[in-house]
Amino acid sequence: MEARCYIEEDLLPLSGIQHFAYCERQWGLIHIENQWEENVLTAQGRLLHKRTDDPLLKETRGSLATTRAVPVVSYTLGLYGVADVIEIEKSDKKGSELNIVEYKRGKHKPDDRDEVQLCAQAICLEEMMGISLSEGFLYYGETRHRQRVAFDEVLRSRVRTLAHRMHELHARGETPRALKSGKCRNCSLIGICLPGLGNANSKVNSYINHLLDELKEESEVIP
Ligand code: SF4
Structure with missing residues (x-):
């Protein structure tokens, strides 16, 4: 895909890429459309983030310095947002090592939305600081597990593709159609989206089209 460079006015919230990947x-x-409905899952996630989103929460323990809620931006992705935690580990042998950590409620998910969001944040940091990050970490609140994520070319390419499509749809103001699937069960927007109506609508449309065709045929045979 051709490398792009977006301007300030084009930037979209980075947090949206996890929704888009899902x-x-x-x-x-x-x-x-600025619709949002909170359910238990989103409320728990908000509480977990509240702790990491306090910009005053900076701490140093030994050789490890931790900064929370760091603003990030990428003009090649056209995204801006906040990285939960940046850790800088100082070591005499290896110099300084930077880790990016994203906090999530629950446990690891069967899809890649968390990895995609973390990688997008890493690409932002790389652009801002002129560094290269080979990996980052996802921390899951329910399992208290820290998972390593490799920023390989497959994941980076997926992030670029998703960001590009987000911009295309946003520029056209186009909300994609509902595709009912197992994901809808845990979706906080199911009451607004009404994914079950997708097929019902098309059945109604085809019935109306059928009636119109019949009326047209009848009007053509009337002398
Ligand atoms: S309910 Fe709608 S928005 Fe939610 S996952 Fe299903 S299709 Fe997507």
């Missing part, structure tokens, strides 16, 4: 329509409802 369901394009969910992202469209939140970021194009």
Whole structure:
């Protein structure tokens, strides 16, 4: 894909890429139509983030310095947001090593939305600081597990593709259509999205089209 460079006015919230990776329509409802419904899952996630989002929470323990809620931006992705935690480990042998950590409620998910969001934040940091990050970490609140994520080319390419499509849809103001799937069960927007109506709507449309065709045929045979 051709490398792009967005300007300030084009920037979209980075947090949206996790919604987009999960369901394009969910992202469209939140970021194009400004719809949001909180459920238990999103409320728990908000509480977990509250702790990491306090910009005053900086601490140093021995050789490890931790900074929370760091603003990040990438003009090649056209995204801006906040990285939960940046850790800088100082060592006499290796110099300074920077780690990026994203806090999530629950446990590891069967899809890649968390990895995608973390990698997008890493690309932001790379651009801002002129560094290269080979890996980062996801911390899951429910399992208290810290998972390593490799920023390989497959993941980076997926992030670029998702960000590019987000910009295309946002520029057209287009919210993707609902595709009902197992994901809808845990979706906080199911009451707004009404994914079950997708097929019902198309059935109604085809019935109306059928009636119109019949009326047209009848009007053509009337002398
Ligand atoms: S209910 Fe399903 S189709 Fe609708 S936004 Fe949520 S996940 Fe996407």
